[in-house]
Amino acid sequence: MLSVLRIFFNAKGTNSWTVLGALVLAGLAEGIGVANLLPLITIMIGADTDASPLSRMLIDTIEAVGLSPEPYVLVSLIVLSITAKAIFTLIAMRHVGYAVAEVATGLRATLVGNLLRGRWSYFVTQPVGRVANAMSNEATRAGRAYQIAAECIADTIQVVVYMIIALLVSWQLTLLALLGGAVVVGLLGFLVRTARKAGLKQTNRTRYMVTYLTDVLNNMKTLKAMARQAAFAAYLDKQIAGLRKALRRQVTSTEALKSFQEILTTVVMGAGLILAIEVSAIPPGELIVMYVVILKLVKNVMRMQRQYQKAVLSESPYHAVEALIAESAAAAENAHGGAPPSFQQGCRLSAVSKSFGEHQVFQNIDLEIPRGEITVLMGPSGTGKTTLADLVLGLQDPDAGEVLIDGTPLSDLDLQSWRRMIGYVSQDLVLFHDSVLMNITLGDPTISEEDVRRALELAGATDFVAALPEGLSTMVGEKGGKLSGGQRQRITLARALAGRPKLLVLDEVTSALDARSEEELCTTLGGLTPELTILAITHRPQLLTIADTVYRVHDGQIAKSPVTTPSARRPGEIETAVATQSSS
Template identity: 50%
Template structure:
């Protein structure tokens, strides 16, 4: 129960005090209406209930304080007015709850996305993308519903308290009997609540696992289809789907079993109570009707409270799963202790830099210089650590030993966001978004307009084929750029890096999918750009080493200078 109350009172972007105030007022007015019901019936049928029930005396006294006679019209107005005001206030409270549900669902998504965009790079290397996708799409929606169920739980708590108080005014024995009966029924059926909670937790876990599997499968659908493994791979989903199916079955069965068993037990208990009261006790008809109604409502409200609690615990796990993921991302936030704004006027330097991945040393006391406004190329075999060098320069990882300097200032002292803001980067494993070519070039940067995008596409050798597309810059590239060839995707990725007019351009095997002629054209463009821009290219292609001012070869964690810029003569 504590977890449910924490959701209601602790969810960000909500106003539980406002909701609770409206619900409390609604309960008060409902109590006034119910309290007026017995004297109204007694007056209407004149059965002498006033002599045996203290609640009629309470109502008469209260009306006397405000100068009203307990006549038929006044009592009827209190009954109807109390119920009407109760309904209006409850509706107002739940109307706001509707807004709060949307706020919870969207707020959790916004928090998670914001934190994910600020975590250190290493966090993503061990985090399944499917888990994040499931949290944003499924868990966030179910979390909003969890808040709704928690609010409904509050409604039922207040209703139970109101019915119990009115029952106590009619007869304290009746109130105790109703609460005892409701509590007994609730305790006897509580096992179904535990079943629902366990089923809800398993549903959250199994859904997340299924989405992780599916995300990985769709990311690799081409080789699966190429080797006729798609159908066979589906067998891996069967166990996950079977587990999810069992969790959903338990969830539905426990929900309906709780509801119907409660109604059955309440009906039996009220029926026995009526039989005993009519057969053995001389209870006035009006009092018997009100007592029966209050008994039924009080016991039923306990049952409703339990059912809402069951629904809330069923949806509790996705909310806390989202909170856990948000907290994990917050802990993994990328540090940015530096404050110096970089200018890159002199160049970058790796000074005795060493680095290891999970204990495996990749770089061993590497020293190299990347002069400003020039083209530096790093070559080497696959797995030699070339990409790791660029990751270190980008600040995605920190060296185990040594320093990385920018204009003689340690990278750890530089504002990391300001540093990356002057970098254009084209990774080896490039990905395009399922959006327009323009959106893929600008990446939402308001500083880059359509004209700047065209200039970048021209420099990347992509403008001709883009303008040949049916919708030009507004053409959709497809999932991961599937509507384009490998070479076209690389050129758009290069244009994306050039669009922001960076001071440092990092290219990781940027022309590996291009034909020799296109590669030479791009090399010529990059060579011209390097007169005003620092360019670092990771490649083994001869076209790049020919135009490089400085070339290094990385092998076995050590680096060797194979071409010195002092001997270089730029082609005319």
């Protein structure tokens, strides 16, 4: 029950105290209505109204407000009370309705915010499918969990109200009824536990399945090309079978609870009635009212248990989203200073060391990226070139040493402003499933169509974009699948240039281009300096022809490669440099 209360009171964007207040008022109103049945029935059967303390108390109250305890007064009171109960319940559930939407959207908004603020190192450990599942399926179920928690609490309040009324009529019979109820609840408790397990299984299986499916879809071309779908399909079938079993268990356990409750309640109530008639000396009027009250009480206890079963069934998605929110909040990017960045001299890495776990990528390295020049990083695969770029972008933090921008540590600068000064082309040629235009502006309203056309021109993409069926509005397909690798590369370069950056960071920007396009692009890039500063990572020789400085990354160290500036370059120098790096 604690977990249900936690969901009810902790869910953000809800007005749980108002809901609780309205539910308590609804419970009280219903209590007054039902309690008035006692004097009504007592009068109707001509029994002594003084026989029960509750009956006497109600009649005294009615007389104290100047009314007489006539049947029409009592019936009117019952009608008024039940109407009030319905209105208060409606008020509570209207709030719950709003809250359900708030919980589902609030969880999503918090999760998105946390993920966007998260460290890159955290993000790369997160399967996309897990996040997608949390955003869609789990958040929706979590919103519903709030509603069920509220309904469960409403039922609990009603149980308490009926218990008080029953106690006022006969505490002995009430205790007997509660004992019977507790036996039924206890006997059927295993069905609640089964439902909880089935709910958890559904949540976990769905998460695994969506995560796995996302990976399969991302790699569909490779799987199809080599006809390797069979193993993946078998794994998915297994997960689907597990999910089917969990869903079947949920329905079976909820239906079984309902049916067993009905049987056991009838037995307990029957036994209780016989006991009351045979053993107790309760007057008939009171006995009828008592039966009505206790029947209601037991029914409410049973409904409360069914509602509780539903609540535990739906608590796992709520907790799953909460766990992801807490995890992503803890993985927020380190707080940086708020100093505005400038880029007049350039960027420098000073005595930087960086490890991933036990694996030391760099130890005490220095690197200069002077403003207005082209700095190229080369070296064998896996030696840390991308990690170096990530340090400059602030996506990774150094373990020791500093990244300095115009002499100021990056940790003192406003990181977002620094990144707004950068144009970045990543190694992955993945585009958004959207138009060419959207893929270039990334939704930034400050980038004009003029900026886009200029960027396309610089990236050598104007002609092929113009030839697309709908030009800039052409949809590029999933991950840009309707474009060739080279075309995607030009779009990503245009995207990097569209925001008129001060520093361009290019990770293997020519890898998908043919020799002629690569040469053309290098000429274009050479022409962008000195207005623009370029840090480029490459395995290919062409970029070296325009480089001012070439660094070779190797064995945790970085060294200036003996390649001179373009103007002083000797024949064969580039070929030697490339041969040295690929032989490492």
